[in-house]
Amino acid sequence: MSDPISTHCFKEETNALREAWMRHDAQFLDGYLVSGVEDPRIHFPSLLTRGLMVESLFPGQHRAKIWQEYRFGICMSYLQRVLVQRPGLQTAAHLLRALERGQSQFKAIEIPSYFIATWEDLQRESVPENYLLKALNVLREDPWKSQAMQEVLETFARQWHRELPTEPPYAFSVMEPACGSANDYRALVSSGLARLVQYQGFDLCPKNIDNAIAMFPEASFSIGNVFDVDAADKSVDFLYLHDLFEHLSPEGMEQGICEVARITRGMACLGFFNTAMAQEHQIQKRDGYHWNRLSLSRLQERLEPLCQELQMIPVASFLRHGLDCADYHNPGSAILVMQF
Numbered sequence: 001m002s003d004p005i006s007t008h009c010f011k012e013e014t015n016a017l018r019e020a021w022m023r024h025d026a027q028f029l030d031g032y033l034v035s036g037v038e039d040p041r042i043h044f045p046s047l048l049t050r051g052l053m054v055e056s057l058f059p060g061q062h063r064a065k066i067w068q069e070y071r072f073g074i075c076m077s078y079l080q081r082v083l084v085q086r087p088g089l090q091t092a093a094h095l096l097r098a099l100e101r102g103q104s105q106f107k108a109i110e111i112p113s114y115f116i117a118t119w120e121d122l123q124r125e126s127v128p129e130n131y132l133l134k135a136l137n138v139l140r141e142d143p144w145k146s147q148a149m150q151e152v153l154e155t156f157a158r159q160w161h162r163e164l165p166t167e168p169p170y171a172f173s174v175m176e177p178a179c180g181s182a183n184d185y186r187a188l189v190s191s192g193l194a195r196l197v198q199y200q201g202f203d204l205c206p207k208n209i210d211n212a213i214a215m216f217p218e219a220s221f222s223i224g225n226v227f228d229v230d231a232a233d234k235s236v237d238f239l240y241l242h243d244l245f246e247h248l249s250p251e252g253m254e255q256g257i258c259e260v261a262r263i264t265r266g267m268a269c270l271g272f273f274n275t276a277m278a279q280e281h282q283i284q285k286r287d288g289y290h291w292n293r294l295s296l297s298r299l300q301e302r303l304e305p306l307c308q309e310l311q312m313i314p315v316a317s318f319l320r321h322g323l324d325c326a327d328y329h330n331p332g333s334a335i336l337v338m339q340f
């Protein structure tokens with residue numbers, strides 16, 4: 001690999017981006033994107049990415065479970081938000097009592113229809129694990145971060161780990177630029193997906209890569225730069241990249257997009273945290289790098305000619321239509337899926 005810093009055109013931007021993440025301590029980097037509603041076990045962009053990976057590996061075989069896991073994600077996110085809004089062990093007890101009585105509110109907090117519908121579905125005998133009942137019983141006694149709650153958050157990882165084959169069906173390469181401290185990779189391991197793919201993750205920030213290697217010494221993590229990816233043309237079956245493009249200059253984003261299109265031969269799943277249905281990108285410099293709001297139509301215009309098919313998934317409206325969930329926490333979240 002060429003030294004990321006030597007990528008001549010983007011030397012200054014590379015330095016600024018590296019500095020922006022290196023200023024944090026390693027422990028912060030290890031945890032800041034894997035907690036609360038951004039926990040990859042419940043965060044919708046992470047769930048969708050893994051769902052698309054499963055679908056690419058085993059077309060049509062696991063769709064029902066993929067959707068069940070989406071529903072798990074939105075229900076757990078609701079619970080998490082409610083507990084932030086009303087901390088205290090009483091909250092879970094009040095919510096549980098309201099559900100048992102068939103009420104749609106508790107302590108003046110609305111219980112969303114998808115949560116009630118999930119509660120009702122999980123009462124049925126055919127459902128193997130009533131994760132809502134378990135979660136509420138745990139949260140009556142222990143906080144979100146407790147070991148018992150971590151086990152509830154692992155519900156689907158456990159099920160996937162049991163149900164997915166132990167051997168890869170065929171060679172399938174996965175690449176993750178800007179992998180952070182193995183933020184999403186953790187869930188690939190716990191759900192049994194990591195054993196089915198040849199994964200390579202890279203990130204510009206050495207502290208992130210040190211964290212990732214310390215956690216998963218057997219996996220392939222390296223320092224790398226999305227401006228100059230160390231991979232041959234059309235060598236990657238499935239690429240995913242979350243929450244990076246907003247932080248790049250327009251020229252840097254263009255370079256990153258060209259690199260994604262150059263190396264991916266199958267599918268690229270690009271997650272964005274700050275998009276809008278606007279005419280133009282809103283370019284905003286902050287702390288020496290960028291924090292842009294990206295126009296979905298501009299992204300569509302740029303990505304469509306590079307692939308065979310582009311699917312745009314504005315997360316809030318996708319969940320509203322698909323799962324009757326009208327309270328997704330980030331209206332700017334979008335996922336663009338490129339099929340090459």
Ligand SMILES: C[S@@+](CC[C@H](N)C(=O)[O-])C[C@H]1O[C@@H](n2cnc3c(N)ncnc32)[C@H](O)[C@@H]1O
Nearest residue numbers: 017021033178180183203204205225226242243
């Ligand atoms: C907002 S974080 C997202 C991390 C991870 N993708 C996630 O969603 O949890 C952005 C990440 O991009 C990395 N990064 C910044 N510029 C980069 C570049 N030019 N090439 C590769 N990674 C970069 C940072 O070090 C940081 O880990």
